[in-house]
Amino acid sequence: MMKYDTRISGWGECALQFLNEDCNFLIIFNETAPQELADISVLHTVAMLQEEPCVGDTVQICDLSYTITAIGFEALHTLKELGHCCLSFSGSTQALRPGNIELKGPVFTENHLYKGGRLQIL
Numbered sequence: 001m002m003k004y005d006t007r008i009s010g011w012g013e014c015a016l017q018f019l020n021e022d023c024n025f026l027i028i029f030n031e032t033a034p035q036e037l038a039d040i041s042v043l044h045t046v047a048m049l050q051e052e053p054c055v056g057d058t059v060q061i062c063d064l065s066y067t068i069t070a071i072g073f074e075a076l077h078t079l080k081e082l083g084h085c086c087l088s089f090s091g092s093t094q095a096l097r098p099g100n101i102e103l104k105g106p107v108f109t110e111n112h113l114y115k116g117g118r119l120q121i122l
Contacts, residue, residue, distance in 0.1 A: 006047035012039035030083030062117035066105035
């Protein structure tokens, strides 16, 4: 079942700086985000969360697939209300921050991200 389905509409000038060895995450927000948050975020169309994501679910970002390994206690609320969370590529089985969804899978780089790409949780 599709739990979340949206399309990437753009990203702020500082959004991809977190894709480095020290951080290795993306901040996502609905495209209605205030400018100061839009500058550091990957923006996507507004979408309804159909069902809460769970550990073991698949997240597809553009053309790559990841397995959810942990979910922070704030991530589900902010994803539902604002289309916001931090997609962390750590593979950790413990959420590194309250707003994180931890993912395990291939290395994600800025070259993988494109406008119109789908962001889905299955």
